[in-house]
Amino acid sequence: MPPMRSFPLPPIPALLLSMLSIQAGAAYAKSLFPLIGPLGTTGLRVGLAAAILMLIFRPNLRLLTRDDWRAVIPYGAVLGLMNLTYYLSLERLPLAIAVTLEFLGPLLLAAALSRRALDFLWVALAGLGIALISPHGTGAALDPIGVTLALVAGAFWAAYILLGGAVGRRLSGTTGVAVGMLVAAVVCVPFGVAQAGTALLAPGVLLTGLGVAALSSALPYSLEMRALRLVPPRIFGVMMSIEPAMGAVCGLLFLGEALLGLQWLAIACVILASAGINLTTPRPPPMVEPVS
Secondary structure (H helix, E strand, O other): OHHHHOOOOHHHHHHHHHOOOOOOOOHHHHOHHHHHHHHHHHHHHHHHHHHHHHHHHHHHHHOOHHHHHHHHHHHHHHHHHHHHHHHHHHHOOHHHHHHHHHHHHHHHHHHHOOOOOOHHHHHHHHHHHHHHHOOOOOOOOOHHHHHHHHHHHHHHHHHHHHHHHHHHHHHEEEEEEHHHHHHHHHHHHHHHHHHHHHHHOOOHHHHHHHHHHHHHHHHHHHHHHHHHHHHHHHHHHHHHHOHHHHHHHHHHHOOOOOOHHHHHHHHHHHHHHHHHHHHHHOOOOOOOOOOO
């Protein structure tokens, strides 16, 4: 990986490009569903992302202690389960809806860790967004299983944030991410092989999977590492709040997934709630982007 100084982008554009890369990678991954299914896509993408990160950062696994593994294995397992449930939700939901529902996990975690009266306002605003976007809301009917899977993915994202703190205290950032992704691959790849089998080895599928892994992991991680060195955590959290809007734009541009007006309003409610809780909390917990 080039050194961080080789990226000429200022931190805010770097974060925007990172989010665009992640959501474009998700849209690109969705194009693989007809060929290898969501589990095959997840296994392929996480497996290739693990290979990329291991090659770039080359962590020495023999130096990890038993306590290091006790921290990194749950972290990587949750990362893998988050990816599996999120991609299963993408099979049933538009990209923008799935990422908005998933985003509730870290948002509610931030509210729970803050425990201030004002945070109930932000949770209520997010709840309004979910009411508008729910299968029984006033918008277009959504698959209830897809909604449930996206919410479960959000819960795994919240757990990923908490477990990531423990890993970060024991291992360097690059080692923790690379080894965590390796553990996630151990979780995801068997599901992918069970669903897609040898179709995972088709040259076109492998090439597309490599592109998805680069868009979803290598490029955004590089950009976010630069941004995190230059912007306060609060600003980082507020910037990450627009991730659902990025998902909506990528879903429309790359997948033709148009949203209704009420669905846009629901996304706006979740974005405002997330931005509000980051702006009004003195020391907000970092809204860690899932390495996916």
